[in-house]
Amino acid sequence: MCECQAVSAASDPPLVRNHEGEYLRRFLVARAAGDRDGMHVWWEMLLVDNVDRVRGMVGAEARGRLSADEQQEAVQRALIKLARNMVLTFKGSSMGEWVKATRTLVHGVCIDVQRDAERVSRRERSLDAGWNSGDEDNPGRYDAAIAKDAVEHQRLDDERAAEEDEFELGRDFLDWALPQLSPRLRAVMELDRQNLPVEEMQQRLGVSRDVIYAARSRALKDLARLMEEYPS
Numbered sequence: 001m002c003e004c005q006a007v008s009a010a011s012d013p014p015l016v017r018n019h020e021g022e023y024l025r026r027f028l029v030a031r032a033a034g035d036r037d038g039m040h041v042w043w044e045m046l047l048v049d050n051v052d053r054v055r056g057m058v059g060a061e062a063r064g065r066l067s068a069d070e071q072q073e074a075v076q077r078a079l080i081k082l083a084r085n086m087v088l089t090f091k092g093s094s095m096g097e098w099v100k101a102t103r104t105l106v107h108g109v110c111i112d113v114q115r116d117a118e119r120v121s122r123r124e125r126s127l128d129a130g131w132n133s134g135d136e137d138n139p140g141r142y143d144a145a146i147a148k149d150a151v152e153h154q155r156l157d158d159e160r161a162a163e164e165d166e167f168e169l170g171r172d173f174l175d176w177a178l179p180q181l182s183p184r185l186r187a188v189m190e191l192d193r194q195n196l197p198v199e200e201m202q203q204r205l206g207v208s209r210d211v212i213y214a215a216r217s218r219a220l221k222d223l224a225r226l227m228e229e230y231p232s
């Protein structure tokens with residue numbers, strides 16, 4: 001074995017056979033090399049392979065605490081934070097550590113969604129109480145309550161707007177790029193955009209789980225290539 005091969009073999013994480021493990025291995029190689037573009041590419045593929053796992057984590061955390069709509073909100077927030085933040089903060093080197101870190105992130109996101117829902121509920125009750133308790137006869141106190149609620153509501157709106165801005169380009173890009181994929185890959189990615197579980201995608205398309213995963217992987221590669229051609 002030549003010296004360069006020996007160095008590579010010593011420095012690279014061990015090769016693993018499953019998709020998610022291989023994506024993580026390649027992410028770790030890119031991280032060790034300081035290749036941030038490579039980190040993002042392999043991290044995104046790792047996320048695509050684990051969307052259903054994130055949904056399951058949210059479902060387990062949110063059971064009895066969040067409504068169906070709130071759970072969907074939690075899934076979206078978790079995926080945003082995973083894509084935007086954890087790609088740079090994750091310090092582990094195994095899928096076990098990745099799962100643990102992701103579960104911790106999902107736990108925090110579910111708490112945030114629950115708190116936001118409670119704030120909205122309190123605001124609505126406050127408004128109802130104001131109309132029903134004669135606060136309209138005490139405009140100073142009523143206006144102060146409205147102003148306080150408005151500030152909090154604006155803060156939440158600003159936070160959500162910031163997160164939406166992160167993905168506005170992504171949505172526009174997908175609207176432009178998906179029609180350029182092959183019909184098979186486009187069909188998979190269109191269903192994936194609807195956050196459908198893999199099992200339902202299998203039923204609709206009449207293919208196996210492995211075909212779904214392989215199509216996602218190929219589509220991501222094609223989308224990465226198209227991103228370079230995307231008119232900014």
